[in-house]
Amino acid sequence: MSTEHTPATQHAGAAPPTLDLPGSRLEHFPAAFFAMVMGLAGLTIGWEKAQAVLGQPFPFVPWLIGAVTLLFAGLALLYAAKLALHPGAVQAELRHPVRINFMPTMAISLLLLAIVYLHTAPDASRWLWLAGTALQLGFTLFVVNAWMHHEHFKVQHMNPAWFIPAVGNVLVPVAGVPLGYELVSWFFFSIGILLWPVLLTIVFYRVLFHQPLPERLVPTLFILVAPPAVGFIAYVSLTGGVDVFARILYFSALFFTVLLATQATRFLRIRFYLSWWAYSFPLAAIAIASMLMAEQTGLPGFLYLGFGLLTMLSGIVVLLLVQTARAVRERGICLPE
Template structure:
């Protein structure tokens, strides 16, 4: 009897395991990165960053089991979530988590394990995460374009997650370029990163205009969706980071004949502009 109840509980847990759980992994990984940056000013933060890195990895390994099992045992529930106007946008959080763990590992990892191991693992996380982001981004947009029951009033700032997922690719890609001297690897990392940047930037503009229109001409979304408004700060914040990392990626490399010193001033101006918009959005959210 107890065995039957335990089996039923495990089945129920997998059945109801939503795609949004990986948002916790994203936040924990980002906290590890933040603590590592803060350790430049207060060294004990480095130990906290290591803890959150390990914790984010453990969380990912725990969550990936029911997340993957659900595709096999409860595919109809997965399909239902994919076609949901809110939950569907959270599926990219799984590959985003891989990339964020890769970014955290690139910064924090060398203080724990050998740097060559860190670079190899981060590269694999970049490849797998990028593939997952492009696949889910394409799937979700296809559903939004073709789903007959999705209406304008369903639009919310959770729709920004697919653009954000593409924008996170170059953050890790440009960071990895400094570890490889092979021109082919650098070019591949650069072009994949730039494709992710362009897709994410344009989707941010297109989706942003739709959501902006919805907030003006329709009633505000339900109160439980209010936290999604803060997601709007992510795209321009990440774009600021990307612009800074582009300069670092191009320094010492000859890609498309671009001289980083010739575009340095323009990129710095753009980064200040995007940072300013993020600051404005945060103030607007408050």
């Protein structure tokens, strides 16, 4: 997802591990690129869930696991190089009123990889989860402190990307409970559920009573789906079943999905930005939540919905990769704001 204020071609792509990023381009490499990992990991987990629900292996799933792992490794190396060579640029992101909320995408990527490897490599999953959880706590404390003691935030800076720190917290139990960290998982789930309604109120105030979101940030509206959808998955992991609160979470996510679907023509008119990756992870979350709902209730309608959303997401991710590759080829990324 992009927060740059340059023309579309200047922030419409993402850098793969092999991209040559000399000097100044590396300096402007944003943490928001990890939204690509979130999208591809969400797709991978979705197909893993489909395998479990349908009882049928899909031969392309190992390829997805390898692809998301390589993507994360490449982006992590690039951002580590930025931290080593341009620490001031990293500090600038941490002080930026919009980009600060994309920093936790690195921790979320680790947590998602922990879920990806949960059943195939549990030892690797544990280490990924521990690293992601520690990093998520650090980012949450840092971001919330910045919110509380700000000197430069304005209501125009508010957008759905502010949900990202909250989403990371509710994601912790998904792998945390199976790995045996139930109390820690409840701690993080409580943080996310506390932040979600607060941020939701502020976001609606922003979109209802102030200027519309800039075009490049309109795709971030899809992030509205993620907190209740991921919250539902985490809550079921914690409690082992679907109760009243679980239903509220799921159907809240489903409502936001339907609401955004009615605005499809608006989204289709938007030029390609890196923020298009905001479509991917929330759709993966509601697809997985729907398949989980089918498991818990035995109602096939939820399974059809989940599988349909997952199939649509697969096509969207292919489109995003093609558009991103095109932007990389045109060298229109990692430029000064």
